[in-house]
Amino acid sequence: MTLTELRYIVAVARERHFGRAAEACFVSQPTLSVAVKKLEDELDVKLFERGSAEISVTPLGEEIVRQAQAVLEQAQSIKEIAKRGKDPLAGPLRLGVIYTIGPYLLPDLVRQAIARVPQMPLMLQENFTVKLLEMLRAGELDCAILAEPFPDTNLATAPLYEEPFMVAVPRNHPLATRERIDAEELKRETMLLLGAGHCFRDHVLEVCPEFARFSSDAEGIRRSFEGSSLETIKHMVAAGMGVTVVPRLSVPVEPHPHLVYIPFEEPAPTRRVVLVWRRSFTRYEAIAALRNAIYACPLDGVSRLTS
Known part of the structure; x- marks a missing residue:
């Protein structure tokens, strides 16, 4: 054996x-x-x-x-x-990230990690929460950036940031001129959702639970559509197919010619993003260095969590 x-x-x-x-x-x-x-x-x-x-x-x-x-x-x-006995920061760190965080955090994070700990290259894996948890348990990843909640697998966790959600609508939509939107108003809209397996889909359905039934019956197809990624869904919104909910970090800095992003009325729905790793993982300094690199990223519009 x-x-x-x-x-x-x-x-x-x-x-x-x-x-x-x-x-x-x-x-x-x-x-x-x-x-x-x-x-x-x-x-x-x-x-x-x-x-x-x-x-x-x-x-x-x-x-x-x-x-x-x-x-x-x-x-x-x-x-x-x-x-660790030689140098806990020496050697690669295998990091997993869920799909709805990776594209918006990793470019800045990789730059920060290279500048701060060049001897610790990041080996990156994007996937669904369930798959990343399996890879953590199997020792195929050292740590992962996830959004709570997720199944308790006796992992160590450290909070990173609280991220508000925003509504994306076509620029010519009646809601596009609003400064803020109440979640109740979305009931009358055609909602575009991520496909099954994405934890952010579940977060959106918590905000708009009435859309949960639309994925399982034919009538709902007229009111709800699914996409494989947030960027695909944004293109669908820009084409006038409906509206969607996105995490704040996915909102581009430059205005989009066909999309408008509008915050929710307070208290706005949010997700809590955390760093997780196996309790048996002994490179504590590497985890701390990664967390510091994340905090050094711009993270526009989110609330950093340090405790």
């Missing part, structure tokens, strides 16, 4: 697909499949049920995968302790 084999079975359990697991591990599918079969033979157990469309994990396999994750985390801790 090797750490590589344990890493492979964790990847297969996460991806539910041998091909995608092999891509995630940067190996060929035959290499991964042979290693998984070798481990199953050694343990004399069946870890996965191989269906035509998707791989499922057997009940015993679930237990073994959980233990494999713990072993991989402990093995990574040994490496981190060794690194």
Whole structure:
């Protein structure tokens, strides 16, 4: 049994697909499949049920995968302790960021990190919250920038900032001349939402819960549309297809020719953005350096949280 084999079975359990697991591990599918079969033979157990469309994990396999994750985390801790003994800021930091934060924070953050800790390059991964949490647990990421709430996975957290939401409307829309908008007024509008899996979609539905039903019935298609990214949805709004809600950091500095961004009436809806990492991660100085680099970014319109 090797750490590589344990890493492979964790990847297969996460991806539910041998091909995608092999891509995630940067190996060929035959290499991964042979290693998984070798481990199953050694343990004399069946870890996965191989269906035509998707791989499922057997009940015993679930237990073994959980233990494999713990072993991989402990093995990574040994490496981190060794690194820390030399220089906790030396070497890359593997950072995950959700899709609705990455494009708006990372350009400034990367510049700040290079200026402050050039010996600690950031290895970046954008993904959904659930996937980033899985990668954290598996030791494939060191830390992640997420928006609360998210499932409690016994991670250490540090607050970063509180970000208000704003309404984006076409420039020729009747609401475009308003200084502020009440959430109740959006009930009469066609709302454009992010697709399932985005936590920001859930945040918007908390502000406008009446739109939650529109994704599951045919009638709702006339009132609610979905996009794959905030930037795609902004283009849809600019084309006059409806209105949407966006986080403050996604609002560009320069005025848009076809879009107007309007704040909500107080108290405005917000999201709390935090930095999370495994409690066993020992490069505390690296976490502090990353947090300081984030605070050094402009973060226009948000409230920094320091406690």
